[in-house]
Amino acid sequence: MKKLMAANWKMHKTATEAEETAREVVRLLDGKLAGDRSVLIFPPFTAIQAVAAVLSGRPGYYWGGQNFHPKDEGAFTGEVSPEMLLDLGCSYALAGHSERRWVFGESDELVGEKVAFGLQKGLRMVLCIGEKLEERKADKVEEVISRQLEAGLAGVNEDVAPESLAVAYEPVWAIGTGEVAGPEEISEAHTQTRVKLRELLGNTADQIPILYGGSVKPANAEQIMELDNVDGVLVGGASLAADSFSGIVPA
Numbered sequence: 001m002k003k004l005m006a007a008n009w010k011m012h013k014t015a016t017e018a019e020e021t022a023r024e025v026v027r028l029l030d031g032k033l034a035g036d037r038s039v040l041i042f043p044p045f046t047a048i049q050a051v052a053a054v055l056s057g058r059p060g061y062y063w064g065g066q067n068f069h070p071k072d073e074g075a076f077t078g079e080v081s082p083e084m085l086l087d088l089g090c091s092y093a094l095a096g097h098s099e100r101r102w103v104f105g106e107s108d109e110l111v112g113e114k115v116a117f118g119l120q121k122g123l124r125m126v127l128c129i130g131e132k133l134e135e136r137k138a139d140k141v142e143e144v145i146s147r148q149l150e151a152g153l154a155g156v157n158e159d160v161a162p163e164s165l166a167v168a169y170e171p172v173w174a175i176g177t178g179e180v181a182g183p184e185e186i187s188e189a190h191t192q193t194r195v196k197l198r199e200l201l202g203n204t205a206d207q208i209p210i211l212y213g214g215s216v217k218p219a220n221a222e223q224i225m226e227l228d229n230v231d232g233v234l235v236g237g238a239s240l241a242a243d244s245f246s247g248i249v250p251a
């Protein structure tokens, strides 16, 4: 299984800034990208085209949309469709990021709809899951992982092409806080994720990458990558600067 080293730029960077950063990432990684690793960048919508122009035609580099609305087209002011992302060469899209769930009120069910619709339209989907601090304190990590996976994958079965699906475990309390989950917390949550994926998707589950996200930086990335069932990372803050992201990517 290829490891996915993903950058989520969230609401950062104009098209001009994004193009510069993407160029610098490619330059810094020249000859250093391990054959079993792919780079995946999620720019804001307005910068996708600029990033695509830089990454296009480079093996091992992909880009995607941070969000979409699960409809073909229509009166949905402020939204974009999977087809619009595909038209810009996006291979991937995120669904269920905690900021979509907790800032914009997206339900488990809507996340499931997005995953199913995106896959049906030909996007590869990264389903984000993860518990809030109060849920961890209440010993509910496994329960949250199970519930979010069940709902997020409600429209997916074991016939799914494994390369078209990834799960990102991002504990909400570790996002943007500098507080990275410890190795045991990550291992435990990723193992629970794998077990649940097997229950939902049978043997296909073993070929689906499980990414960790939450305060990943160059100093901790390799240690996290060495843990069982960690098949990549989804990086926010530390992906914004090319030197720091390119310090996370290579093996």
Ligand code: 13P
Binding pocket: 008, 097, 170, 174, 175, 176, 177, 178, 213, 214, 215, 216, 234, 235, 236, 237, 238
């Ligand atoms: P940080 O790396 O800034 O903690 O963000 C993680 C994240 O939300 C990636 O999607």
